[in-house]
Amino acid sequence: MLPAFFDQDMTSLGEWCLSQGLPRRVSVQLASWVYGKGVIDPAAMTDLAIRTRELIGENMQFAQGFIDREQHASDETRKLLINWPESVSETSSESSSDTTDSSSLTLLNNTPRARQTECVMIPADNRRTACVSSQVGCPVGCRFCASGIGGLEGNLTTGRIVEQVWHLSRLSGVQRISHVVFMGMGEPLANFNAVTRAIRTLHADWGFAISARRITISTVGLPAAIRRLCTFELPVTLALSLHAPNDDLRRQIIPWAEYATIAELLDACDEWFAKTGREITLEYILLGGFNDQREHAEELATLSRRLRANINLIRFNEVKGMPFSRPSSEHVHEFQEVLRARGANVHIRASRGRDIAAACGQLRHETAAARTDISR
Secondary structure, eight states: OBBGGGGOOOHHHHOOOOOOTOOOOHHHHIIIIIIIIIOGGGGGGGTTTHHHHHHHHHBBBBOOOEEEEEOOOOSSOEEEEEOTTTTTTTTTTOOOOOOGGGGGOOOOOOOOEEEEEEEEEEEETTTEEEESSSSEOSSSTTTOOGGGGTEEEEEOHHHHHHHHHHHHHSTTOOOOOEEEOOOSSGGGGGGHHHHHHHHHHHHEEEEOOOOOOGGGEEOOOHHHHHHTTTTOOSSSSSEEEEEEHHHHHHHHGGGGGHHHHHHHHHHHHHHHHHOOOOOOOEEEEOOOTOOOHHHHHHHHHHHHHHHOOOEOOOOOOOOOOOOOOOOHHHHHHHHHHHHHHOOOEEEEEESSSSSGTTTTTTTOOOTTGGGGSSOO
C-alpha cells in the first residue's frame, strides 16, 4: 500500500522524500502544489525534475477517494458523495480515540467494501464553509439524524478528512475554504486522533492556512474527550449538540445520553472554558411538539447562562421515516424570544441545502438503492 499524501505532515513528508533519495525541500514543493495550487498530479508539478515527478507518481498516493456524485442546491450549497476504496481499513489505531467514555467503545464493522461519506460546501457572503465527516456512518444513532441510519462502519483516517476539504476547495467558484465545521457524518471526538491531526493540517501555513478559530468541532458530548480537547494546542471552537434541556428528554432522542448526564457534560464544558477561555456554542434542534415548548426554552436559558454559551437553534430537517415534524418559522421565533427575554444569546441557524438533503441531520452514506430513501 502506497503512503497517502493527505495523511502526511511536513515532518513525515520530508522523511518520505529522504527515503526516496530526494532532498527534503521537495516536501515543501509538494505541499505548495497540492495545497497552494490544488494540483495532485505529479506530472503537472513542473518545477520538479521529470524523473522526480515519475518517482513521486509511482510511490505516493494522492486522492484516495473519488466523487461519486455532486449535487447543487437552489441556495448554492453543494454536496459531494465520496467513495473510499475498500482495501483500506478505517479502524486503524492512527484514527482511533483513547478516551475512556463507555460510549466510544463501539464495535466497528471491518468487512472490506466500498465506503461512502458526504461533505458539503456552504457559501455565505465571503465565507466558504466546508462541512466534513469524521466517520463512515455514525455510532450515536440520534433519532432525528440520517447519519446514524445503519450505524457506524468505521473511522476516517486523517488523510480522508483532509481530502474532503481539498475536494470541496476545488469546486468551481470556491477559490478558498475559509471555515471548516466537523458537523458531517460521525462523532468527531470518537475519532479524536485523526480529527485533531487533520485540524493541524487544515490550520498549518503549508496546508490550508485556516484560522483555528474558524474550525468548529461539534460533539454530542463525551466528557473525557472534551477534557482531553482542553489540552489541544490550537484554539478551535467547540459546539455541544445538546438538543434537549433535561436528561429525560435527551435520552429519548440521543442514545449516548445514557452514558453522560447533562450535569456531567456541563462540568466538562466548565473545564473547557476555564482552561481555554473560549465560549461553547449549544446546538439545539427544534423537533415540533417534542422539545420546542416554552418550558423547554426556559430550562435551556438556565443552562446557557451557567456556561455563558451562545445558542444555535436549528429547525428539524426532514428525514424519511423519522417521527418528527419541522416547526414553523413563527414558532421558532417565539422560542427564540423566550430565550432572549432570559438573557440568552441565541440565533436561528438557516437550513442550507435542504433540497439536496445537505442540511443538518440529513447527511448519510448512500448506495444506488438507498438514494431514493432520502427525503428531498
